[in-house]
Structures are given as C-alpha cells and as structure tokens.
Amino acid sequence: MKAMCRVGLVMALALTVGAAPAWAQKVTGKPVTVTGRVVDNVCIWPAGLKGESHRECAIGCDKAGVRMALLDEKANVLYTIMADAPFKDPNAPLREHFERMVTVKGTLYTAPGGQKILAVQEVKTAAAAQPCAAKQPCAAKKNPCAAKNPCGAKK
C-alpha cells in the first residue's frame, strides 16, 4: 500500500512537471510601434479622467506607485506597460509624457485572456515620430497634419 502511494505521488509529480498549465506558458512577443495616450488607469476607468488637464493627477498617481498604461484611442485598445528588462521602472520612459500622445516602439505580448502587454523600448512624442507633412506639406489632402500646416491654412 505504501509503495502504491509512492508510485501515485511520483506519477502525479511527473504529470505536473510535464504539462505546464496555460498561465505558465511562454508567450512569444512581436515587435510593434504603437501610438497612443499615456493614461492613468486609476483615473480613466472609474472617473473618465484623461488628457492634459489630468496631468498633475497622473504625476501624483505615479509617485504613489501607479503604473501607467497606453491607450490607442483610435483602435480603442489599452496596452499594459512593462519594462523591457527586470528591475526597471516601467513608468520611467513615459514620465515626461503622462497624459500626452506618444509613439512607443516595443515588444507586444498577448497574455491569456487577451491582455495586451507592451514591453517599452523607445518612446517619442507622437508628433516627433510622425513628421508627416514635413517633406511635402501641400501634397496630401488627407494628411493629418493639414490643419497645422501653412498650405492648408491659406485655403
């Protein structure tokens, strides 16, 4: 009987080791570039607060340890932010951009449940990352920069 129990235990251990549960599976990331707003989860979801007027609050939330997120407002997708290596502050590269539009280069992981997790490698202001009208300011009518460019304003 004792021997049977031992065999059972060994088999159970072997099964545990052999079949990793879904939550322990490695997820393959893919390189992405995402443009969105750096938002504060604590304020945007319960109260709908975001944007420039909310910057001071986001700075306060950051000091309290809140991790910022990236919201692609066009696609309506929220990205959880993480650092691209252990022992790094995930908010650090975003700190000067809280509540503003940025373009982030990084690695995207889709976790169980569909959560999108973005390992941040590089952050630029969205405008700096898209100098869209710079080369031919008057050429493209659908240019998102048209409103700001001098050729558009003359019409």
Ligand SMILES: [Cu+2]
């Ligand atoms: Cu806040």
